[in-house]
Amino acid sequence: MTLLSELGDAQTLAPPAASRPKRRRLWTAGLLAIAALALGVAAIAWAGWPAGWHGWTSRASPEALQQAVTQSLALGGGPGAEPVCIANGLPYDRELVHVQSSNNATVAWMDALVRVGLYAAEPEALAHTEDGTPLQVYRPLPALEGWGSERRLCMARAVRLLGVRNVSEVQSMRFRGEAYRGVAADVIWAPEQLAPWLASQAQAAALAPQWPAWRGARWTASAEGWTLIQRRHFFWHDGQWLTAENLERVSQLPPRSNPPF
Numbered sequence: 001m002t003l004l005s006e007l008g009d010a011q012t013l014a015p016p017a018a019s020r021p022k023r024r025r026l027w028t029a030g031l032l033a034i035a036a037l038a039l040g041v042a043a044i045a046w047a048g049w050p051a052g053w054h055g056w057t058s059r060a061s062p063e064a065l066q067q068a069v070t071q072s073l074a075l076g077g078g079p080g081a082e083p084v085c086i087a088n089g090l091p092y093d094r095e096l097v098h099v100q101s102s103n104n105a106t107v108a109w110m111d112a113l114v115r116v117g118l119y120a121a122e123p124e125a126l127a128h129t130e131d132g133t134p135l136q137v138y139r140p141l142p143a144l145e146g147w148g149s150e151r152r153l154c155m156a157r158a159v160r161l162l163g164v165r166n167v168s169e170v171q172s173m174r175f176r177g178e179a180y181r182g183v184a185a186d187v188i189w190a191p192e193q194l195a196p197w198l199a200s201q202a203q204a205a206a207l208a209p210q211w212p213a214w215r216g217a218r219w220t221a222s223a224e225g226w227t228l229i230q231r232r233h234f235f236w237h238d239g240q241w242l243t244a245e246n247l248e249r250v251s252q253l254p255p256r257s258n259p260p261f
Contacts, residue, residue, distance in 0.1 A: 060183045064241050065164040065234050069187055072243040073161065084191050084228075085154035086212050092148030096122070097138040110138050112210040116203045118144045118153075143197050155198055155211075156191030159228065163188050173233060175247060181236035189217065189228040198226070 088109075090097055097119065099106045113119045122137040140148075147154050166186040173182030198204055204221035211219045217230035234241045237250065 059170060060167055060185075060234065060236075060241055062164040062167055062185070065167065065183070065185050065187075066161070068234055068241045068243050068246065069161055069164065069232075072246050075246065075249065082158065083154045084156040084159055084214055085152040086214055087152040088212055089151070090153075091151055092140075092144065092153045093151075094140055097140075098135045099138070101134045101136050107136060109210050109212075110136070112207050114138065115206040116197050117141060118148075118197060147195050147197075155195045155226075157193035158191075159189040160192050161187070162190050162227065170236075173235065175233075175235055175244065176251075180247075183234050183241075184231060185234060187230045187232050189230065191226050191228070194226065 090106075097110060099110055101107065110119060111121070114121055118141055119138040120141055122139050164185050164187055168184040170181055170183055173180055175182070198207065201221070201223065204226060208219055208221040213219070214228060215230065217228035220227045220229060232243070234243060235247050236242075237247055242250065
């Protein structure tokens with residue numbers, strides 16, 4: 001009994017020496033096969049990435065995106081020195097403005113213009129449409145002169161680039177039918193030569209909630225003044241970040257009828 005027990009333990013704890021190298025060879029061969037498979041998948045993915053995706057970094061810096069906007073402005077892509085104006089169907093000239101009393105959005109907008117001194121409400125001139133719908137009447141004031149014409153209302157003579165912030169993670173974006181690396185970011189503008197009727201904080205606060213978007217930009221009034229926050233896309237091309245306008249230019253694509261600026 002003692003001999004059999006010792007023999008059994010010896011066989012369990014010490015397998016034949018010849019089997020160990022064989023197992024090591026099998027284990028090594030398995031690891032090599034897995035590594036080869038991983039390299040093959042990576043090579044296929046690398047070859048299938050769109051042009052310009054190789055050698056890229058994982059994030060875009062605000063400074064690089066600001067440089068892209070500055071370059072676009074220098075080449076004529078963007079607002080630059082054009083006035084900041086909105087057009088929402090109203091005349092903005094010397095004529096009276098008639099608004100249906102039930103049109104709450106337009107009434108709120110005109111009342112905001114009354115508060116900043118561009119129009120005066122004329123309750124005694126209440127009119128009606130042909131079907132009897134009541135109309136509210138607004139009379140333009142001298143402060144509107146020079147800032148309203150051609151069915152648009154302007155608030156500044158130009159805008160100035162302040163910076164770029166809130167940059168998203170890099171992701172795949174399509175532009176004009178092609179795939180690019182892209183990011184979204186907030187482009188911050190400040191109006192230049194602001195209209196005098198927006199100079200005070202009280203007037204700015206009265207108009208800010210009603211001022212329509214300008215080219216996709218959100219208006220913000222603070223103690224430091226007005227700013228415009230515009231969410232834009234940027235694209236990686238030939239080792240640099242480009243705005244949509246510059247990407248169209250370097251790719252020799254015709255510009256879109258409605259530019260993002």
